[in-house]
Amino acid sequence: MSRAHPCWLVRETSADPGRQPGRRTSHADVIGAPGARRRRTLPGQHAEGLLRWQHHGQGHRRWRPAARHRSASPRNCALCVSRCGAIATVEGGRFVRLDPDPSHPTGQALCAKGRAGPELVYHRDRLKYPLRRTRPKGDPDPGWQRIGWDEALELTASRLRALAAESGPESVAFSLVSPSTSASDDSMAWVERLTRTFGSPNLVVAMELCGWGRYFATGFTFGAPVPGRYLPDLENAGCILFWGYNPNHARLSHATATIAAQKRGARLVVVDPRRTEPARRADAWLRVRPGTDGALALGIAGVMIERGWFDEPFIREWTNGPLLVRSDTGRLLTEADLSEGGDRGRYVAWDRPAGRPTVYDPARGRYEVDSADLALFGEYALETPTGGVHCRTAFDLAAARCRTYSPERVESITGVERGEVEHAARLLWEARPLAYYAWSGVEMQTNATQIARAIAQLSVLTGSFDARGGNVLFPAIPTPVVGSQGLPQPERPAVGLGVAERPLGPARWGFATTDELYRGILDRKPYAVRGLVGFGTNLLLSHGDVLRGREALAALDFYVHADLFMNPTAELADIVLPVASGFEREALKLGFEVSPEAQSLVQLRRPVAAPPGEARSDTEIVFVLAVGLGLGDHFWQGNIDAAYRRQLGPSGLSLDWLRDHPEGARVALETRYRKFADEVDGVPVSFDMPTRKIELYSETLLAHGYPPLPEYQEPLVGPVSRPDLVERYPLILTCTKHTLFCESQHRALPSLRRKAMDPEVELHPSAAAKRGIAAGDWVSIETPDGSVRARARLNDTLQPDVVCGQHGWWQACRDVGAPGYEPFSPDGANYNLLIGNGAIDPISGSVPHRAYLCEIRLAEHPRDR
Numbered sequence: 001m002s003r004a005h006p007c008w009l010v011r012e013t014s015a016d017p018g019r020q021p022g023r024r025t026s027h028a029d030v031i032g033a034p035g036a037r038r039r040r041t042l043p044g045q046h047a048e049g050l051l052r053w054q055h056h057g058q059g060h061r062r063w064r065p066a067a068r069h070r071s072a073s074p075r076n077c078a079l080c081v082s083r084c085g086a087i088a089t090v091e092g093g094r095f096v097r098l099d100p101d102p103s104h105p106t107g108q109a110l111c112a113k114g115r116a117g118p119e120l121v122y123h124r125d126r127l128k129y130p131l132r133r134t135r136p137k138g139d140p141d142p143g144w145q146r147i148g149w150d151e152a153l154e155l156t157a158s159r160l161r162a163l164a165a166e167s168g169p170e171s172v173a174f175s176l177v178s179p180s181t182s183a184s185d186d187s188m189a190w191v192e193r194l195t196r197t198f199g200s201p202n203l204v205v206a207m208e209l210c211g212w213g214r215y216f217a218t219g220f221t222f223g224a225p226v227p228g229r230y231l232p233d234l235e236n237a238g239c240i241l242f243w244g245y246n247p248n249h250a251r252l253s254h255a256t257a258t259i260a261a262q263k264r265g266a267r268l269v270v271v272d273p274r275r276t277e278p279a280r281r282a283d284a285w286l287r288v289r290p291g292t293d294g295a296l297a298l299g300i301a302g303v304m305i306e307r308g309w310f311d312e313p314f315i316r317e318w319t320n321g322p323l324l325v326r327s328d329t330g331r332l333l334t335e336a337d338l339s340e341g342g343d344r345g346r347y348v349a350w351d352r353p354a355g356r357p358t359v360y361d362p363a364r365g366r367y368e369v370d371s372a373d374l375a376l377f378g379e380y381a382l383e384t385p386t387g388g389v390h391c392r393t394a395f396d397l398a399a400a401r402c403r404t405y406s407p408e409r410v411e412s413i414t415g416v417e418r419g420e421v422e423h424a425a426r427l428l429w430e431a432r433p434l435a436y437y438a439w440s441g442v443e444m445q446t447n448a449t450q451i452a453r454a455i456a457q458l459s460v461l462t463g464s465f466d467a468r469g470g471n472v473l474f475p476a477i478p479t480p481v482v483g484s485q486g487l488p489q490p491e492r493p494a495v496g497l498g499v500a501e502r503p504l505g506p507a508r509w510g511f512a513t514t515d516e517l518y519r520g521i522l523d524r525k526p527y528a529v530r531g532l533v534g535f536g537t538n539l540l541l542s543h544g545d546v547l548r549g550r551e552a553l554a555a556l557d558f559y560v561h562a563d564l565f566m567n568p569t570a571e572l573a574d575i576v577l578p579v580a581s582g583f584e585r586e587a588l589k590l591g592f593e594v595s596p597e598a599q600s601l602v603q604l605r606r607p608v609a610a611p612p613g614e615a616r617s618d619t620e621i622v623f624v625l626a627v628g629l630g631l632g633d634h635f636w637q638g639n640i641d642a643a644y645r646r647q648l649g650p651s652g653l654s655l656d657w658l659r660d661h662p663e664g665a666r667v668a669l670e671t672r673y674r675k676f677a678d679e680v681d682g683v684p685v686s687f688d689m690p691t692r693k694i695e696l697y698s699e700t701l702l703a704h705g706y707p708p709l710p711e712y713q714e715p716l717v718g719p720v721s722r723p724d725l726v727e728r729y730p731l732i733l734t735c736t737k738h739t740l741f742c743e744s745q746h747r748a749l750p751s752l753r754r755k756a757m758d759p760e761v762e763l764h765p766s767a768a769a770k771r772g773i774a775a776g777d778w779v780s781i782e783t784p785d786g787s788v789r790a791r792a793r794l795n796d797t798l799q800p801d802v803v804c805g806q807h808g809w810w811q812a813c814r815d816v817g818a819p820g821y822e823p824f825s826p827d828g829a830n831y832n833l834l835i836g837n838g839a840i841d842p843i844s845g846s847v848p849h850r851a852y853l854c855e856i857r858l859a860e861h862p863r864d865r
């Protein structure tokens with residue numbers, strides 16, 4: 001029998017549920033009930049050296065209610081990655097509404113979540129006071145006891161110090177809710193700084209599910225984060241490609257910019273198993289079978305290369321395509337292979353007119369001959385001091401790989417008709433420059449790294465990297481990188497959890513996957529993880545292997561969690577800290593990412609409401625905790641204003657001025673394209689890669705035993721890889737974000753929940769009919785790993801064997817009588833109970849939340865609503 005979880009199963013609608021006789025205490029009761037204040041004074045609490053909550057630079061950030069009149073203040077909605085420019089209205093001291101601010105570069109529209117801001121701010125279940133667990137972790141009632149901030153932070157600091165002393169700082173992991181789904185962008189750099197200065201290489205931010213593909217996987221191609229930081233230049237794009245990305249749900253500022261781009265004639269190509277809004281408006285919609293995106297990208301590239309639809313001069317000059325690859329070893333041929341005194345660091349290409357090899361020197365960024373003379377195709381026999389060696393150009397190898405994915409073969413693998421493959425290839429080429437974005441649809445896959453490289457290859461073929469209308473590193477307001485760079489390096493830096501298994505994966509950059517975290521806690525491998533410091537995150541709803549995760553979190557020696565609400569993950573903490581929402585705290589934002597204009601705006605977002613109870617911003621918590629951990633030197637001794645001034649230093653902006661001008665300041669920035677071609681002392685800046693070129697062929701991947709070219713691999717939990725499972729689980733399962741809620745949040749906000757009362761799963765009418773399922777029926781979704789419930793929604797735009805679920809359902813909404821869902825039970829709706837960590841991307845550890853096998857049946861005991 002599953003445990004009861006009072007905080008999300010409450011269904012009462014009475015005004016004061018805490019007073020009902022016989023009802024178990026929930027955190028909401030404890031923190032909200034009058035008289036609950038049981039602040040204990042610890043001996044020596046006021047002694048020097050203890051954490052004092054009040055610290056400099058804090059008082060004036062507090063929200064002060066305006067007079068009784070109505071006031072409107074410009075700001076941005078921080079609830080998701082879009083950070084839409086907004087105007088907040090405060091009436092009689094109460095934040096009452098949020099509207100778009102068309103004068104703001106991201107202020108063209110607001111979504112329902114942003115408009116529900118006041119409901120979030122004044123929600124009765126918000127955490128209000130620090131809480132301490134008084135009962136063991138297995139107990140259904142954690143026995144939360146209200147404590148003071150000083151006690152909570154002192155306890156936290158002393159436990160963390162003890163763990164670091166006993167087991168090393170790597171035994172403490174930190175976690176942070178993704179800045180795409182929350183306002184954690186406000187504090188992300190500071191949380192990272194805390195993690196690194198504490199000495200932990202283990203920051204858990206869902207990187208393996210969200211970020212790896214956009215920031216790191218394409219690093220093996222460009223040496224730069226594309227499309228994560230080299231964003232689509234939608235204002236100037238000729239062709240926009242959205243691959244597994246739906247900005248209408250995910251990033252409104254991109255959605256509005258796309259509509260504007262289409263109005264001025266840009267073409268749109270969408271790759272998605274579902275006919276989303278952008279797909280409806282697209283010039284081409286490619287309805288791919290989930291997880292087969294790699295084959296589709298290679299097939300499109302194959303058509304482009306076959307037809308000569310690629311930017312030859314760009315590929316010759318700026319990619320490693322002309323370099324010769326040894327057929328015997330797969331390594332790039334070097335000058336040292338050709339002659340005894342040759343340089344191992346210089347590579348070799350083929351001079352076509354002269355019919356002989358020519359040397360490329362990465363240090364000078366030059367070939368011996370004009371790049372126009374370099375062969376892009378062909379196989380060449382060369383003499384070396386140790387005998388003859390056969391070589392092919394890297395581009396020839398890439399082309400050959402792509403050619404094996406003929407449109408016919410792509411159709412049979414992906415379900416996308418051959419004509420559509422050709423049509424897409426033509427559009428990408430003829431309407432270039434190509435601006436692309438690829439996100440969740442392809443990041444939660446067992447082949448995520450190579451899918452990202454295969455899509456990146458399309459951008460390379462069109463020569464759109466950092467080109468006007470392509471994927472561009474927009475100019476940025478100068479500011480020091482405060483999160484990780486420039487910090488003193490420990491003598492022997494601790495090794496990240498996953499480095500041994502995945503040396504090129506997220507661990508290499510200091511990020512741990514949840515699978516690695518759980519293993520560290522439960523199996524103490526490669527070493528024991530004993531502590532966790534969580535800033536948001538709801539690991540047990542957001543990640544697979546839920547039950548193992550629950551076991552792991554319960555086994556921690558110490559877990560502190562800071563959040564807006566109690567969630568099923570936080571329920572396993574020892575200390576829970578209440579966090580002010582983005583509407584209740586101050587935050588500095590330098591640049592709004594999506595366009596050069598957006599990048600030029602600096603805004604100091606001011607609070608428009610007081611935080612509930614004693615809630616504090618994450619940034620304040622980080623700074624005070626850092627001081628308590630003896631890291632004050634890295635945190636301006638707790639003075640946040642001093643930190644902001646440091647960030648503003650290079651731009652010369654005044655913090656006080658920004659505080660008085662919530663609309664923000666514009667900093668003149670110059671947009672420059674093709675910055676890789678800039679020369680310093682006659683040497684082009686080029687690319688941050690071993691060959692200093694875009695690497696279509698990656699020796700780095702090869703050296704670690706991975707395919708050097710983008711390669712397609714069937715989804716590991718799919719009909720081809722697992723024929724043994726297909727009879728029992730004949731349907732292909734993927735999922736998508738909810739337009740009304742961010743990830744596992746917001747189900748408790750009445751204006752949103754009213755529009756979506758229950759979790760749903762979309763399936764094709766023919767799949768439904770075969771199973772006797774009608775629209776609205778409660779069904780069970782079953783995979784080899786688990787089973788959960790949802791209501792059937794019919795969608796005839798899906799391939800007939802594809803179904804699409806939703807994750808993140810647990811929270812109740814009492815105001816509209818909507819239930820909560822048991823997070824650990826098949827009677828609940830926690831989608832991630834369906835997903836295991838057994839089959840993952842070998843390079844990154846990405847987990848296939850977006851391509852699995854399942855069966856759907858009518859639920860045996862339908863819920864009463």
Ligand SMILES: Nc1nc2c(c(=O)[nH]1)N[C@H]1C(S)=C(S)[C@@H](COP(=O)(O)OP(=O)(O)OC[C@H]3O[C@@H](n4cnc5c(=O)[nH]c(N)nc54)[C@H](O)[C@@H]3O)O[C@H]1N2
Pocket residue numbers: 080081178180181210243244245246247249250251271272273274276288289290291292293438439440441442734735736737738739740741742743850851
């Ligand atoms: N409203 C809302 N906005 C959000 C969030 C939210 O939860 N709700 N979350 C925020 C976060 S954290 C993120 S990461 C972003 C994500 O933003 P997106 O990446 O746009 O997220 P989704 O809409 O879930 O996924 C995009 C598309 O991928 C498709 N898809 C599913 N499987 C596959 C596949 O195998 N291949 C391909 N090509 N496509 C597939 C889905 O049908 C969906 O239309 O949104 C952010 N913004």
Ligand SMILES: Nc1nc2c(c(=O)[nH]1)N[C@H]1C(S)=C(S)[C@@H](COP(=O)(O)OP(=O)(O)OC[C@H]3O[C@@H](n4cnc5c(=O)[nH]c(N)nc54)[C@H](O)[C@@H]3O)O[C@H]1N2
Pocket residue numbers: 176177178180181182183184206209210440534535536537538539541542543562563564565566567579581582618735736737742743744745806807808831832849
């Ligand atoms: N099946 C499936 N699983 C997925 C996904 C999917 O599409 N399908 N998406 C994946 C992706 S892309 C991501 S990014 C992850 C997201 O997973 P999580 O990082 O867990 O994100 P959320 O569920 O949005 O929020 C977690 C908690 O953060 C709290 N929070 C919100 N804002 C703040 C804040 O400013 N400060 C603090 N301290 N806490 C805050 C919320 O109240 C909530 O309790 O989930 C991943 N899991």
Ligand code: SF4
Pocket residue numbers: 077078079080081082083084109110111112113114115250251252253
């Ligand atoms: S898309 Fe919605 S939630 Fe996200 S920032 Fe804009 S208004 Fe806020």
Ligand SMILES: [Mo]
Pocket residue numbers: 178180181209210
């Ligand atoms: Mo995400």
